[in-house]
Amino acid sequence: MHQPALGLLRQPATILVGRGQRHALPQHLPSGTQRALIVTDARMAQEPAFECMMRQLKDSGIHCTTIADVQPELPVADILAAKEKLAGERVDVVVGIGGGTCMDFAKVIAILLTYGGKPQDYYGEFAVPGPTVPVIAVPTTAGTGSEATPVAVVSDLDREMKVGISSPHIVPVTAICDPELSDSAPPALTAAVGTDALSHAIESFTAIRRPATPLLASERVFVGKSLLTDQYALAATAAIGRSLKTAVKGDADPARLAVARDDMVFAAMAGGLALGTGGTAAAHALQYPVGAATHTPHGVGVGVLLPYVMEFNRPARVTEFAALARAMNVGNGQEDDEQLSHLFIDRIAALLTDIGIPSTLVGLGMPQGEERWLATQAMKATRLVENNPRTLDIDALETIAAAAFRGDRQLVHAATATR
Ligand SMILES: NC(=O)c1ccc[n+]([C@@H]2O[C@H](COP(=O)([O-])OP(=O)(O)OC[C@H]3O[C@@H](n4cnc5c(N)ncnc54)[C@H](O)[C@@H]3O)[C@@H](O)[C@H]2O)c1
Incomplete structure (x- = not known):
């Protein structure tokens, strides 16, 4: 018997793919953005491409706060510590620049900045109550696809295995996929x-x-x-x-x-x-x-x-x-x-x-x-x-x-x- 098929797609509102598209970042900030939180790791923070992106944001009048020490496996304690450091600071957009780890960090900190609490409060499916501070994802590895997904994967010392936070509300609003950023991957x-x-x-x-x-x-x-x-x-x-x-x-x-x-x-x-x-x-x-x-x-x-x-x-x-x-x-x-x-x-x-x-x-x-x-x-x-x-x-x-x-x-x- 014919089984009717479902078509469903949850996706960023804007996806840019192409060499040099990272330079479009300032044009794709949500309207009214004045303050951006940038999330990356120590490797990317040293790259001339990263410095150039930061300069372009600054030249566009955006105040940037940077978290530049995202660790492999994404321990939840790091995200919580980062949130506490940011207490009281206004964040209009979170930009995750790096591999899946940095993009997932960006998604989780956006949840915490919007709704408070700790990452553990949002484990599983549909636990994020609504839209978060918008996230822009800029991948530097060609793999995880986190730039387009409704999930973030973290590690938690209280659990043997990594754990996911899955919600349609954490799909990045914009994905900027510039192959020049992953050319350096060995x-x-x-x-x-x-x-x-x-x-x-x-x-x-x-x-x-x-x-x-x-x-x-x-x-x-x-x-x-x-x-x-x-x-x-x-x-x-x-x-x-x-x-x-x-x-x-x-x-x-x-x-x-x-x-x-x-x-x-x-x-x-x-x-x-x-x-x-x-x-x-x-x-x-x-x-x-x-x-x-x-x-x-x-x-x-x-x-x-x-x-x-x-x-x-x-x-x-x-x-x-x-x-x-x-x-x-x-x-x-x-x-x-x-x-x-x-x-x-x-x-x-x-x-x-x-x-x-x-x-x-x-x-x-x-x-x-x-x-x-x-x-x-x-x-x-x-x-x-x-x-x-x-x-x-x-x-x-x-x-x-x-x-x-x-x-x-x-x-x-x-x-x-x-x-
Ligand atoms: N959210 C999702 O949809 C999703 C999907 C799959 C995997 N994941 C998660 O993503 C994480 C893995 O992400 P990943 O595989 O992108 O690796 P990663 O982000 O952990 O990075 C791995 C290493 O590669 C380095 N690196 C990144 N870009 C580089 C470049 N262009 N040149 C040289 N070095 C570079 C990083 O500095 C790091 O040392 C895991 O935590 C996994 O669970 C998430």
């Missing part, structure tokens, strides 16, 4: 964040499709597969297929390298639009405990797990994997969907190996024998588990983890055959 960082973008495209495109009830968009921040997010997931997949390898490995021709880097910045933003409404699934659920145990970058952990999760989900998503394969020009045009779906997983696994992502959890430094623990922890990421196209229980997650330890995708079928 190969390992480019590979990790590019893999993150790839996983956003694949997991949102193959996510669960929920009945399109009129309440769905208000009941969930991440609604699963949707007509509108699908378009961005396909576009991101195509761009990553063309360009991730070149962006990581470089090219003797600077023009070709620039095209690849431009493609990856677009793919990250498009992947963010897809993930921000569609949501991600099992690879992200399993990465949370893997990241906590190994302290490896989010994108690398997701990349290790992705082919195993795809293999598990493939029987339920043959048409979708075939569509993604076509977007990446996989195959010779003669294959049917079933064949293409297999070829696509092979292609993703090969691409990830090519750019240096380990192919097993052992290669990532995960201690052997932790399959059950990983599965138990991953089950706690309810919104991700529920977003998977095939039902996940603890045994299924354990089987996927076991396959990822042993480096054998076919092992995922051992459990599925008996279920």
